[in-house]
Amino acid sequence: MREKSREKKAVRTVRRKKAKDLLAVLSFLFLLPYTCSLLSGARLAETAETEQQANSEKGAEDGTPTVLWEQENGAWEVPLEEFVTGTLAASVPIEYHAEVQKAQAVLLRSRVAAGMADTKGSVTYRKDGETAYLDEAARRALWGSQWEEYEAVLKQAVQGTKGIVLTWENKVVSPPFFRLSAGQTRDGREIFDGQQFIWCRSVPCAHDIESAEFLQEKRWEKDAFCKRLKQEGFLLPGQDARIVLTRDSAGYVTSVVCQDSQMEGERFRKLFDLASACFSLREEQGEIILQTKGVGHGLGFDQYAANRLAEEGMDYIGLLDHFFDGLTLEKME
Secondary structure: OHHHHHHHHHHHHHHHHHHHHHHHHHHHHHHHHHHHHHHHHHHHHHHHHHHHHHHHHHHHHHOOOEEEEEEOOEEEEEEHHHHHHHHHHHHOOOOOOHHHHHHHHHHHHHHHHHHHHHHOOOEEEEOOOOOOOOOHHHHHHHHHHHHHHHHHHHHHHHHHOOOEEEEEOOEEOOOOEEOEOOOEOOOHHHOOOOOOOOOEOOOEOHHHHHOOOOEEEEEEEHHHHHHHHHHOOOOOOOOOOOOEEEEOOOOOEEEEEEOOEEEEHHHHHHHOOOOEOOEEEEEEOOEEEEEEEOEEOOOOEEHHHHHHHHHOOOOHHHHHHHHEOOOEEEEOO
């Protein structure tokens, strides 16, 4: 009898041990994806920081120009050509033609070089600023399995134009660019004092109308629309107040006027988060409808139109010459 009792007890112990082992295995399998995610995230952050440190040391060792990039984990010195690579990834569709990528690389490098010339040294960019930059870790995360293919496109564009910038009267300039015109790029002589972008040509871009982004529309309740304007000091006297839009030769709004109130077209665009400053407005059933053409400010290098020209055989030098009048390509010292 005692032997049977001991045998039953041993069986129960073995069963309990097996149950605990099974529970431990199930818990491990349940937590495995979360654990891997944590490790992957930590590894990605560590990789990014290691890459930033390596870039900083590389720039300091070989004496190449560097850009100071500020973000949450500190400020890092990024070699100029690597910074151009990261901003190129963030500023133009990766699917665009290789010659467009090269032209855009020249524009971005020129911007940085112009900043360096103004400050007589390095320039600082911030993560929350207007300039978008994707380091290698961010590019890997964004493109996944296509990273190697897309990275090769970037490297080819940057290395193929290494050190090349645009100048005007022997001074490096900061050329503007944008995504899609309203059918024609703007004349730089009509912007600001007519001198800052005097070399920006106004050229027709007939194919831009074919883009799915060409026409966009936003609707505002009239009361909310008037309130937003009032907050900016722009007053609409009465329900039937007439707003007058003044345009440049390319159709972009330069000023918004209502009696004694006036606002620049670009300021109005940003106030209502419009795709471009080529807009019209109308009222329908208590709503203000804002319709835009194109994407961006419309001045300088039209990426969409450039892509069509590149597909037709134009190289990056031809593309830059198409949109800019009198600028010269030069190699940085």
